[in-house]
Amino acid sequence: MSAPVIEYTRYQSRPFVADGSDPGPLQGPEATPPLKTYAVIDASKVFALPEKLTGGTDPHCCLYKDAAALGEAAPWLVELTLKGQLAANLITHSDPPMRWELLQYEAAIFFQSAADLASLRAHLRRYTSVPDEGGAQFLLRFYDPVFLSALIEAMTPEEKAGFLAPIARLSAIVTTYDGAWIYHQFEPTEALAETASAPLVFDREKRHQLRNIGFRRRAWAISKGAGHDAKTARDFERHCVRMMACDYHDDTRLLELFALYRQLPGAAQPDFLKTARSGAFSPRALGLHFCKQHGLTYPEGASQ
Incomplete structure (x- = not known):
């Protein structure tokens, strides 16, 4: 090295x-x-x-x-x-x-x-x-x-x-x-x-870094509004950056998808992210799709 x-x-x-x-x-x-x-x-x-x-x-x-x-x-x-x-x-x-x-x-x-x-x-x-x-x-x-x-x-x-x-x-x-x-x-x-x-x-990687900083700052603002503790806010930030990169930007849906993601079995979480990146589903449709797959209730209006 x-x-x-x-x-x-x-x-x-x-x-x-x-x-x-x-x-x-x-x-x-x-x-x-x-x-x-x-x-x-x-x-x-x-x-x-x-x-x-x-x-x-x-x-x-x-x-x-x-x-x-x-x-x-x-x-x-x-x-x-x-x-x-x-x-x-x-x-x-x-x-x-x-x-x-x-x-x-x-x-x-x-x-x-x-x-x-x-x-x-x-x-x-x-x-x-x-x-x-x-x-x-x-x-x-x-x-x-x-x-x-x-x-x-x-x-x-x-x-x-x-x-x-x-x-x-x-x-x-x-x-x-x-x-x-x-x-x-x-x-x-x-x-x-x-x-x-x-x-x-100012190449593609640097532009993505700048974009992600904007995403993180917005995630913090959403977390503050939702009353997250520090650990939840950090977890939400990481999740939110991934979701915003998939062009999911509605605050309510981001909170709902985060709550659902935390309920999913660990083995299902990579597939959730991969499906989000595919662009095949709107945010709520993505959540309903995985709720149906795993027998979960969609966390309507969730803040945690």
Whole structure:
């Protein structure tokens, strides 16, 4: 087996304390040359972000050319400094409803680099719009913490080498259904540094990853409405992604099919998924078909 081109760490925690006694995953061992800490922040998720940045002292720039017109919905590259107020105001805000705003709303990714702000802006701008296999351009929200982890896993080694070239450590922090945080931390290895880089292509696998993230977020919303506990929500998410990929999107039917799926014998579950993928049945017809096969009652209006 070839050497990995990226070291990947995933660990879960409750939100770390705001007094600085727990540095969390954003800091690592000291490096030579010294590394600067940066964030790419999604302005569409942080109220009045351009004004907050302008009123602070942290070096920053918009990753889109027309900041005046697009700034309120654009990604912003910010150098987090000890003297600046961004971390205090947006990460460890003293007002509890706003504390951890960047993390609570999955509004930013964080990374460390020896490069300066201008060099990083030029590098990251290449990833705000990327081509598919046919050359059509797509806006890419690589700075979405949930999508970033899936995107990196879907990259080829050459694409990873290009994307992470100036980055020493990259952190994406996502929120779980029950309010805990999962840290995805990526560190390029020596093998990656020796890998020839290639531009990112938004191919079929990456498009599927993005689609599935949308499905998972919708599954969470349905779970919250149904009052699922954390374990049920995780099980429902996995099931829901499969069903939505079969073009089943009605919330009520998704809950009913999930309840039925859990009642099926284990040996029948693969056939249930295969039949759903075939497209031969509407959601309710699929459920009735398997109820008839296994002597079950269709779980009309089920929420669990």
